[in-house]
Amino acid sequence: MVSTAAAQRRALFILAFTLVIGASRFATESLVTKASAAGAFAVGKCGAYGQAYDYPAEATARAAALKQCKGDCTAVTMKRACAALAIDMKNPCGAHGYAVKPKISSSLNAATKKCYEFGGKECVIRAWACDAKG
Structure with missing residues (x-):
């Protein structure tokens, strides 16, 4: 059985990881678009x-x-x-x-x-x- 605190930490980690991946993809696409414009x-x-x-x-x-x-x-x-x-x-x-x-x-x-x-x-x-x- 998983405690509520452990589940909340895991959910927070997954959310943070998703945001970091999304931000890095956006930054990379913006740089590529601007460099090739x-x-x-x-x-x-x-x-x-x-x-x-x-x-x-x-x-x-x-x-x-x-x-x-x-x-x-x-x-x-x-x-x-x-x-x-x-x-x-x-x-x-x-x-x-x-x-x-x-x-x-x-x-x-x-x-x-x-x-x-x-x-x-x-x-x-x-x-x-x-x-x-x-």
Whole structure:
């Protein structure tokens, strides 16, 4: 015959063991997903863009971003980073700039700066995306 205290200890041990196994599985799956995540950002004329993030491979992310972008577009990949596109509000089919940087604030600033460097008069962010916590 098993005492109540021994049965409670055994049940507590099984519960703790189950929680540890579950937590380690979750952590492992999260690391694998984040390590393999890939994204892409496609940029075209007149403010056209496409974005794809957290894809399993760069090639599939690039294809998805290009599929969303209308017209003749260029795609850049981002892995654990952010991309941004800035266009000139005075002439949306004119100057634009895009950038890929590790943090969203850096990519927004760099895209806006490039838009002005290429002749933009009133550059604003048209689109942005981050991949795997960029």
